[in-house]
Amino acid sequence: MATSKAPPFTLYEYRASPFCVAVRIALNECGVTFTPREVEPDKERTAAFLRRSPFGRLPALVEHRPSGELSIFESPAILHFLAERFEKSSLAFNDLSSKAQALSWLSFLSSGFGDLLWRVLTEAHIYEGPDARPKMLATFHEELEQQVDVLDKHLARRAFLAGDYSIADTLATPLLDLLDQVKGLDMDGYPHLLSWRERLRGRPSYKGVWPAEKEEK
Numbered sequence: 001m002a003t004s005k006a007p008p009f010t011l012y013e014y015r016a017s018p019f020c021v022a023v024r025i026a027l028n029e030c031g032v033t034f035t036p037r038e039v040e041p042d043k044e045r046t047a048a049f050l051r052r053s054p055f056g057r058l059p060a061l062v063e064h065r066p067s068g069e070l071s072i073f074e075s076p077a078i079l080h081f082l083a084e085r086f087e088k089s090s091l092a093f094n095d096l097s098s099k100a101q102a103l104s105w106l107s108f109l110s111s112g113f114g115d116l117l118w119r120v121l122t123e124a125h126i127y128e129g130p131d132a133r134p135k136m137l138a139t140f141h142e143e144l145e146q147q148v149d150v151l152d153k154h155l156a157r158r159a160f161l162a163g164d165y166s167i168a169d170t171l172a173t174p175l176l177d178l179l180d181q182v183k184g185l186d187m188d189g190y191p192h193l194l195s196w197r198e199r200l201r202g203r204p205s206y207k208g209v210w211p212a213e214k215e216e217k
C-alpha cells in the first residue's frame with residue numbers, strides 16, 4: 001500500500017505578510033517542502049498555535065522531528081535557524097565573519113528598517129482624514145529616506161548586503177517590495193538599491209512567494 005509522507009515542516013503564515021514571505025523565500029532557497037497553514041491575523045488563536053507562537057504572531061515554523069516538534073517564531077530567528085540547519089544551501093554562512101555581517105544587517109532590517117517602513121505605511125494609510133498626523137509622517141519619511149540612502153551607498157560596492165547572498169537579503173526582499181507603496185519616495189534616486197532589488201526578484205526562490213492578487217498589481 002502506498003504511504004504518503006507529510007513534509008517535514010509546517011509554516012504557519014499570513015500570506016500577505018512580508019515576514020511570512022521572507023520565510024517562504026528562505027524555505028525555497030533551502031529546497032525544503034512544507035505544509036502551509038494560513039492563519040488570519042484577526043482570528044482568535046488556538047491553544048495549540050499559541051504553544052508554537054506564544055504571542056500569536058506569524059510566521060511560525062515547525063519542524064516535525066522523530067524526537068518531537070521544534071517550533072520557531074520571529075522571522076529573523078527562523079531565517080537564522082534555516083541557514084544553520086541547511087548547511088549546503090545558499091543561506092549557509094561561509095565563516096564566522098560573514099555570519100556576523102549577515103546577522104548585523106538582518107538585525108537592522110528586522111528592527112530598524114522594517115519597523116520604520118511599517119510606521120510610514122501605517123501613518124500614510126491608516127491615519128487618514130481627521131486622524132492624519134502629517135508631522136509624524138514627515139519625520140518617519142525623512143528617517144526612512146536616510147536609511148534607504150545608506151543602503152543605496154552600501155550596495156554601490158557589493159552585490160548583496162554581506163557580500164554573498166545571505167538571510168539579510170532574504171528578509172530585505174519583501175521589505176523592498178513594500179517601498180513601492182511609500183508615497184513621495186523617488187526610487188529612481190537609488191539606482192544601486194534598485195539593481196539589488198532586481199537581483200533579488202530574479203532569484204528562483206522569489207517566484208510565487210506573494211499571494212497571487214498582490215503579484216498581479
Ligand SMILES: N[C@@H](CCC(=O)N[C@@H](CS)C(=O)NCC(=O)O)C(=O)O
Pocket residue numbers: 014017018019041055056057058059073074075076110
Ligand atoms: N517581528 C515579527 C513580526 C511578525 C508580525 O508582526 N506578524 C504580523 C503579521 S504581518 C502578525 O502576526 N500580526 C498579528 C498579531 O500581531 O497578532 C517577525 O519578524 O516575525
